[in-house]
Amino acid sequence: xxxxxxxxxTVWSWLSAVPxxxxxxxxxxxxxxxxxxxxxxxxxxxxxxxxxxxxxxxRIINLDIETALRAKGIEKLSLKRQLSPAxxxxxxxxxxxxxxxxxxxxxxxxxxxxxxxxxxxxxxxEKISQFGSTPCKxxxxxxxxxxxxxxxxxx
Amino acid sequence: xxxALFEYLCRMGDNTLVLGxxxxxxxxxxxxxxxxIALANTALDLIGQTQLWLGLAGEVEGKGxxxxxxxxxxxxWDFRNLxxxxxxxxxxxRTMMRQFLFDGWHLAQLKGLxxxxxxxxxxxxEKSVKEVTYHLERATDTVIGLGDGTEExxxxxxxxxxxxxxxxxxxxxxxxxxxxxxxxxxxxxxxTLRPDYDAMLDAVLAEATLQKPTDDFAHKGGKxxxxxxxHLGHMLTQMQWLQRAYPDATW
Numbered sequence: 001x002x003x004x005x006x007x008x009x010t011v012w013s014w015l016s017a018v019p020x021x022x023x024x025x026x027x028x029x030x031x032x033x034x035x036x037x038x039x040x041x042x043x044x045x046x047x048x049x050x051x052x053x054x055x056x057x058x059r060i061i062n063l064d065i066e067t068a069l070r071a072k073g074i075e076k077l078s079l080k081r082q083l084s085p086a087x088x089x090x091x092x093x094x095x096x097x098x099x100x101x102x103x104x105x106x107x108x109x110x111x112x113x114x115x116x117x118x119x120x121x122x123x124x125x126e127k128i129s130q131f132g133s134t135p136c137k138x139x140x141x142x143x144x145x146x147x148x149x150x151x152x153x154x155x
Numbered sequence: 156x157x158x159a160l161f162e163y164l165c166r167m168g169d170n171t172l173v174l175g176x177x178x179x180x181x182x183x184x185x186x187x188x189x190x191x192i193a194l195a196n197t198a199l200d201l202i203g204q205t206q207l208w209l210g211l212a213g214e215v216e217g218k219g220x221x222x223x224x225x226x227x228x229x230x231x232w233d234f235r236n237l238x239x240x241x242x243x244x245x246x247x248x249r250t251m252m253r254q255f256l257f258d259g260w261h262l263a264q265l266k267g268l269x270x271x272x273x274x275x276x277x278x279x280x281e282k283s284v285k286e287v288t289y290h291l292e293r294a295t296d297t298v299i300g301l302g303d304g305t306e307e308x309x310x311x312x313x314x315x316x317x318x319x320x321x322x323x324x325x326x327x328x329x330x331x332x333x334x335x336x337x338x339x340x341x342x343x344x345x346x347t348l349r350p351d352y353d354a355m356l357d358a359v360l361a362e363a364t365l366q367k368p369t370d371d372f373a374h375k376g377g378k379x380x381x382x383x384x385x386h387l388g389h390m391l392t393q394m395q396w397l398q399r400a401y402p403d404a405t406w
Contacts, residue, residue, distance in 0.1 A: 054203020084278035130293045131193035155285045
């Protein structure tokens with residue numbers, strides 16, 4: 001039996017439909033953790049970089065990639081972990097950043113803090129803690145609407 | 156050579172493993188929710204880094220041991236962590252002082268490793284630097300906040316510093332393993348990191364209104380494995396309990 005290999009473009013589009021397990025409004029490609037997709041002979045090799053070295057979602061992400069690609073009929077699949085260059089929030093796509101904000105998570109800013117409260121858009125915000133509900137987030141509070149909110153840390 | 160590299164990688168991985176376990180002991184019982192979450196997140200970063208260091212150590216050793224086997228199937232005399240990180244948590248102030256003293260060294264060490272001649276080590280360091288930068292930032296803020304805080308918090312932070320300072324020296328004393336790493340371009344000489352560390356310490360302690368002890372005596376024996384303090388063995392009975400009771404149990 002001869003099966004045609006799906007194009008890399010098609011594989012990327014499949015991956016862009018796989019949501020992040022912790023923040024399901026953004027996809028794995030929005031997050032920028034899929035570094036490469038290549039055919040090695042008849043094996044599809046997907047290169048993934050972890051966001052944080054201890055992030056428990058990493059294993060789920062690998063499982064989700066595998067499940068999604070298997071469902072599309074990919075039989076020979078290899079997932080490669082790549083540490084360098086280390087993941088940076090600069091790789092978040094603009095769509096990803098916009099979706100984060102809509103979801104109530106302030107997207108990362110080069111200045112190191114949120115631009116404004118994701119709910120009321122006030123610029124009067126203060127840091128509560130460098131750490132939040134997942135390794136990639138910090139806790140901030142809006143001084144205008146008084147709501148606490150997550151900020152996606154810039155790394 | 157590969158023996159020295161294995162030793163060195165165990166030192167890096169055992170530091171993050173032991174400290175990661177220590178601070179995870181705060182999970183659910185820290186003074187306030189934000190601190191609880193922060194300590195648990197820091198523990199998570201350190202345990203993640205442990206998987207990378209000990210995973211590589213197992214590869215270098217070439218005897219089929221993986222990170223889990225190194226973490227859970229070695230006894231106290233095979234651990235190569237610094238004495239500082241195995242010290243008990245004490246109160247929250249002492250935990251944060253220990254974190255600050257370690258993070259300052261850890262960040263400098265990792266920055267030095269980013270230019271390692273070993274690509275895998277450089278990659279782990281590059282990844283870890285980003286995480287540890289946050290650890291140090293937070294520990295610094297907390298040491299300043301509590302040191303320059305109330306009379307009670309100031310006293311506790313000074314007590315913590317007096318108690319832990321004798322464990323600082325070990326981080327910067329080079330031995331034969333360090334020399335081997337330096338000559339192969341793998342790691343920086345730890346003694347060269349001391350001047351910048353001291354400058355950082357002096358600046359933060361001044362802001363925290365704390366006095367650095369004048370005696371430079373240093374306890375040693377952790378990273379060489381020659382003599383750990385009694386606390387590590389007790390910690391391992393907790394950390395390794397499941398693997399000791401049910402060897403090779405998996406999820």
